[in-house]
Amino acid sequence: MASKLFATLAASLGPAQASLEFKWMIQQSPKLQHLTDMVTRRSRGEPLQYILGESLVLSKSPNLLTSIPGSQPFGPLNLLTRPPVLIPRPETEHWVIKLADRLSASSAQPKSLLDLGTGSGCIPLLLCHLLPQGSLRAHGVDISTHALQLATDNATLCAIPPESTSKNTFTVSLGNFLSPSFPDDAKINLPYDIITSNPPYIPWDEYLQLPRSVTAYEDPKALFGGPTGLDFYHAIARLVRRKHFLRPGAIVALEVGHGQAQAVERIMRLDAHMRDTEIWSDPWGKERTVLAHL
Numbered sequence: 001m002a003s004k005l006f007a008t009l010a011a012s013l014g015p016a017q018a019s020l021e022f023k024w025m026i027q028q029s030p031k032l033q034h035l036t037d038m039v040t041r042r043s044r045g046e047p048l049q050y051i052l053g054e055s056l057v058l059s060k061s062p063n064l065l066t067s068i069p070g071s072q073p074f075g076p077l078n079l080l081t082r083p084p085v086l087i088p089r090p091e092t093e094h095w096v097i098k099l100a101d102r103l104s105a106s107s108a109q110p111k112s113l114l115d116l117g118t119g120s121g122c123i124p125l126l127l128c129h130l131l132p133q134g135s136l137r138a139h140g141v142d143i144s145t146h147a148l149q150l151a152t153d154n155a156t157l158c159a160i161p162p163e164s165t166s167k168n169t170f171t172v173s174l175g176n177f178l179s180p181s182f183p184d185d186a187k188i189n190l191p192y193d194i195i196t197s198n199p200p201y202i203p204w205d206e207y208l209q210l211p212r213s214v215t216a217y218e219d220p221k222a223l224f225g226g227p228t229g230l231d232f233y234h235a236i237a238r239l240v241r242r243k244h245f246l247r248p249g250a251i252v253a254l255e256v257g258h259g260q261a262q263a264v265e266r267i268m269r270l271d272a273h274m275r276d277t278e279i280w281s282d283p284w285g286k287e288r289t290v291l292a293h294l
């Protein structure tokens with residue numbers, strides 16, 4: 001029976017990848033019924049992180065989790081993943097580590113950070129982990145209650161508390177930052193020193209070409225950025241140019257999609273009235289992050 005299951009998996013993934021993933025599945029649960037379910041889901045194209053990740057329980061210690069496939073490495077953290085919340089991507093990890101280096105070089109005063117569209121909480125949680133303890137109070141906003149629950153579970157797993165005077169902290173709240181009533185109707189504490197966001201940025205024509213393993217499982221709300229892919233950047237620009245939204249000297253760091261960096265840089269300069277903009281490339285040579293200063 002196991003060899004039949006392996007053959008099914010190999011038919012969709014190829015023998016090398018199937019052998020790796022089958023081993024992880026057996027490690028997760030050797031029961032035949034569970035294995036059959038996992039192989040069926042995987043053969044239909046569901047991301048492995050969702051299949052293995054959802055059965056992880058929070059009582060497992062972070063150290064134990066390191067050895068379990070299905071959690072998603074993000075810098076030195078291992079984060080839980082759960083459908084339909086976006087699985088953190090390596091290109092995001094790269095710029096967040098670079099941002100942590102930049103921020104730790106700045107003043108020792110505690111900073112407040114707002115992460116717009118926080119998803120799994122990966123961006124603020126990694127910054128909380130990397131920056132000196134007691135120097136960051138991070139808050140994540142998302143429109144999805146699934147995302148907020150996952151971000152809260154990830155904070156617990158990473159031992160990042162919602163309140164503390166000596167440690168970095170992370171809290172979340174529900175909010176729609178495209179809405180004209182945001183931030184007045186959201187539970188957030190203005191002003192902020194740092195805004196981060198990896199907003200939905202995929203334009204309609206590209207969305208239609210994404211692989212099924214993405215569109216069938218990851219929330220379209222996490223991906224689709226309006227007809228041109230730029231809707232969320234315009235919304236962020238409207239927010240940050242409001243009085244008292246940012247503290248003087250604030251930094252805005254935004255992940256961008258393929259070919260969007262120049263347009264987003266322009267939006268930040270002309271609409272958000274920010275200056276000293278920078279574009280950072282990812283390790284694969286693509287322009288990936290726009291940084292702007294107040």
Ligand SMILES: C[S@@+](CC[C@H](N)C(=O)[O-])C[C@H]1O[C@@H](n2cnc3c(N)ncnc32)[C@H](O)[C@@H]1O
Pocket residue numbers: 086087088089092116117118119120121122123141142143144147175176177178179197198199200201219221222223
């Ligand atoms: C591309 S995902 C990024 C998630 C996470 N920050 C990351 O880097 O993996 C965008 C996130 O924005 C959230 N989102 C979409 N529309 C939103 C809105 N109008 N207001 C707040 N959050 C929104 C989605 O639910 C999703 O979690």
